[in-house]
Each structure stands twice: as C-alpha cells, then as structure tokens.
Amino acid sequence: MELNLEKIKKAQENINAVVRKTPLFYTSTFSKKCSCKVYLKCENKQKTGAFKLRGAYNKLVNLTEEEKKKGVIASSAGNHAQGVAYAATAFKVKSTIVMPLTAPQAKVDATRGYGAEVIQAGQVYDECHDKAVEIQKETGATFLEPFNDVDVMAGQGTIALEILEELPDTDVIVIPIGGGGLISGIATAAKALKPSIRIIGVEPEIIPSAKTSIKNGKVTTVPGAKSLADGISVSTIGDKCLEYLQKYVDEIVTVSEDEIAHAMFQLMEISKLIVEGSGAAPLAALLAKKIKGIEGKNVALLVSGGNADIATTAKIIERELVLEKRTIRFEVELQDKTGALGTLISKIGKMGGNVVTVRQDSNWNEKGLEYADVSFEITVQSKTHGESILNCLEKDGYVVKLI
Incomplete structure (x- = not known):
C-alpha cells in the first residue's frame, strides 16, 4: 500500500469531524531572531494535546469490524497513546497501551483518562514496543503502530494540507522526527502540492536514528538514550518511513538537550505556549542556526505537542533563568x-x-x-x-x- 496525496486527502475526510484544524500563526519575535518569517503550526492545541490523534483516528476508521472487536493495543511514549485511547473510545473499542516507565506522569494519567488500560514497561519506546508485541500475541488484539503504518502516516500528513491551504507561499516546513511517521506524511503531501518546498527534519543529537539510517542507506538502530524530547526518543525508525524520508526529506539536523530546553523556555516566555521537548525541537534548530538558506523565507515550524511534564518544565524554567x-x-x-x-x-x-x-x-x-x-x-x-x-x-x- 503506497502513501500518496490521494490517500492523505481521504484521511482528511475521515478525521475532519473529530480533529481540530490547529492555528498557524506568525511570530515577529522569532522571525527577527532567526532572520526569516517564522510561523508556528500549533498541534499542541490539538485534542489530546498532540498531532497523534490524526493518525490514530484515521487508522481506527480503516479497521475492519472484526479487528475492532478484538480490541486494539499500542506502544507509545505518550502522545500516540492518548491519540489511540481517544480514538478507540470514540469507536467503543477496548484499548491497551504499553508506555515506558519514564513516560511523563501527565501523559500516563491522560491516557487512562481517555479510557485505555495502561501497562508500563521499559525505559525507552523500543522496549515498551517489544512488550506490546508480546501482549498482542497473547491476546490477539489489533496492533496499532505509532508511525510505521501508511494509514497513520496519511493521518499525520493532513497537517501539510492545512499549512499549505492557509499559507500557500510556505518555503520550508521543519518537523520533529521520532519514528518517522509524521515527517513521512507531511513530506509526501507537501511535495505533491508544492515540489519546491523544503522539508527539514529535526531529532535529538543523543539519539539520531533517522539521520544515521539515511546516512547508512538502511534502517539502523541507535543505542537507546532518553532525550528531553521524549516523544522523539526512538532508537529505530520505521522501515516504511525510511522510504519516504529518502524520497522527500531534504535535510535532517540534530539539536542538543540544552538547545531543546532553551527553545521550550523561549516558547513559554515569548509565545505563551506550553510545549514538550519534541514540539520545541524545530525552533531549537532555528535558534541554534542549524538550518541554512532560510533568510527571508516563509518557514513553518511544527509544534507537535504540548504534553509537557510539569516538574520537568519547572526545572527548565529555573535553569534558564539562572543561565540568563x-x-x-x-x-x-x-x-x-x-x-x-x-x-x-x-x-x-x-x-x-x-x-x-x-x-x-x-x-x-x-x-x-x-x-x-x-x-x-x-x-x-x-x-x-x-x-x-x-x-x-x-x-x-x-x-x-x-x-
């Protein structure tokens, strides 16, 4: 099954009644700081606090009745968990989510609140994924991949449709990369609608699984390390995703933990946005001058989620105030x-x-x-x-x- 613009437009029809069209707004302060026209696509304002509802809901729409009856199971650091829980409950389908032991408590509580049974195992996403596969074999539940699935990618790709509908003159879209589903969907739609657009991916420098895989020309596992951007702390990207990254993504840059923390703080203070580390990664790349050739361009940053852990956020604020x-x-x-x-x-x-x-x-x-x-x-x-x-x-x- 191939991911294409037609499939992404169909996904938009599938999720339209449930998913919010999130705001895309211009920020003069960051534009001055970064010497380009910066727009923030605020998926932190999405239902469940992140973009993941788009892909999860589109996947549920495409399940057979038999698959729904078996219930669904997923593994997630938090945002996919909430998206699946919300979507499954909307379809009256039983959901079980395996989350890392290190997942922010706010995400764990929210996932339970949306109606899922939560099981915690492992330190990073890949470890809890293995546990979810084990449970799936025991129960026969339908496994919902967080990124390595065409229906999920198509749901995430609807973000590109919204960006280009509102800002047709977008020159660059900067997107956080975890497993690769989000950037695969957005890149596929954006390049189909506007071939000249640049697609830039951002991931933590302590776990650069996408950049390493692109360099090696094959899916390459990077030893697990938990980044402040927990939602994109993924050791192994999806093999299906790699195909679209190779085809459509122009560049991947990495950001340090300090740069992610600084961007989170800046988004809070300047844009009044509570953003998790993953959502702050694109701005981190811009503020750190990691992306070249964007002077004067219209640059859309995907603020992928706002499910930040309050205790971690408090530490970041305290640290940044000391540094400044x-x-x-x-x-x-x-x-x-x-x-x-x-x-x-x-x-x-x-x-x-x-x-x-x-x-x-x-x-x-x-x-x-x-x-x-x-x-x-x-x-x-x-x-x-x-x-x-x-x-x-x-x-x-x-x-x-x-x-």
Whole structure:
C-alpha cells in the first residue's frame, strides 16, 4: 500500500469531524531572531494535546469490524497513546497501551483518562514496543503502530494540507522526527502540492536514528538514550518511513538537550505556549542556526505537542533563568548584629531585586564570631539589572561572592 496525496486527502475526510484544524500563526519575535518569517503550526492545541490523534483516528476508521472487536493495543511514549485511547473510545473499542516507565506522569494519567488500560514497561519506546508485541500475541488484539503504518502516516500528513491551504507561499516546513511517521506524511503531501518546498527534519543529537539510517542507506538502530524530547526518543525508525524520508526529506539536523530546553523556555516566555521537548525541537534548530538558506523565507515550524511534564518544565524554567542571569545566587559576608540582615534585604528590594531565599550558613566565618556568610537567591529583570545590584552592594562595602 503506497502513501500518496490521494490517500492523505481521504484521511482528511475521515478525521475532519473529530480533529481540530490547529492555528498557524506568525511570530515577529522569532522571525527577527532567526532572520526569516517564522510561523508556528500549533498541534499542541490539538485534542489530546498532540498531532497523534490524526493518525490514530484515521487508522481506527480503516479497521475492519472484526479487528475492532478484538480490541486494539499500542506502544507509545505518550502522545500516540492518548491519540489511540481517544480514538478507540470514540469507536467503543477496548484499548491497551504499553508506555515506558519514564513516560511523563501527565501523559500516563491522560491516557487512562481517555479510557485505555495502561501497562508500563521499559525505559525507552523500543522496549515498551517489544512488550506490546508480546501482549498482542497473547491476546490477539489489533496492533496499532505509532508511525510505521501508511494509514497513520496519511493521518499525520493532513497537517501539510492545512499549512499549505492557509499559507500557500510556505518555503520550508521543519518537523520533529521520532519514528518517522509524521515527517513521512507531511513530506509526501507537501511535495505533491508544492515540489519546491523544503522539508527539514529535526531529532535529538543523543539519539539520531533517522539521520544515521539515511546516512547508512538502511534502517539502523541507535543505542537507546532518553532525550528531553521524549516523544522523539526512538532508537529505530520505521522501515516504511525510511522510504519516504529518502524520497522527500531534504535535510535532517540534530539539536542538543540544552538547545531543546532553551527553545521550550523561549516558547513559554515569548509565545505563551506550553510545549514538550519534541514540539520545541524545530525552533531549537532555528535558534541554534542549524538550518541554512532560510533568510527571508516563509518557514513553518511544527509544534507537535504540548504534553509537557510539569516538574520537568519547572526545572527548565529555573535553569534558564539562572543561565540568563535573571536568577542570581550569591554569598555576602555580613556583620552578625541586629538589623544587619534586614537592612541588606531592604537595599536589594529598593533596587528592584526579588529575594527568593536567604540562608545563613553558620553563625561565624573565618573572621570570627562577629561575622556570618549569608547566601541569597534573587530574581531580577535582566542580566544588566542583576549586575547593577551586585555592583551597588559592593560600593556600599559588602563583600559579595557569586555562587
């Protein structure tokens, strides 16, 4: 069975009543940063919080009644799980999902909430896939592949139809790659409608299974490593997907964990979007200047999902604020006398610093009992603002040491 534009247009008809047409919006800030016209295709606003519902629902539509009666089973790091659970429940079909032990709890809870039975096994997608295959053999349930399936690819390809309908002048589409189903569907549709369009894939540099497979000319397994972009932490891409990657994808670039985290933070602060690591990968590639020849071009970034783990997101925010010097940690040698600490806190506050934590490490230091080392964590408006506060403290006679 071949993936083509006709099959993708049929998928659009199949899913039209259920799947949202997600927004595609221009962002002037990122356009200035990246020297091109940046548009965000927000699949994080899709039902279930990610693009995966498109492929899962189209697959359910194409199942026979006998296959539906057996129930369905799938393996997923989270987004395919939710898509399958939602679609199966809509068709009144029993669903079982095998998810990695490392899957964000928010995705696990959401999958159960959509009506699936969840079994957790393995550290990365490939390990939980093996477990799902084992269960499928025992139960006879119909296995729903997350990416290596033409019906699934066709469902994901409907995103390209929406992008080019709304922005026919799109020059480049940048897409995260996990197993390859999403980029296969989008690339097939986009190249059929506009052969001149560039299709760029992005994957984590710690698990570059697609780039390695393209280089080797065959599906190549890359040793498992869990990226911050958990949805695209896939060791082995689909063999069916590889065919379409080789045929239609112009380039694959990789991004570091730091670059992914920075892009997540930027999307939160600038575009007010909560985005998981996979969804932030395309912007990470742009901000890190990994994609060449896009100056002045219309570039659509696929924000594939928004099912970010809250605890991880909080750590990213804290880390980025420290890196940008908007959270400052420092130690002050303070004379241990009544009112000294209060006076210092008041000084910081008057200069616009927000004191988050204060801790006196001991009631004396090397100068003796009359002095104490006090550590502070403060938030400021900018790196320059923070530097001015520290400079003012030193001018007032305080001994300040950055931590």
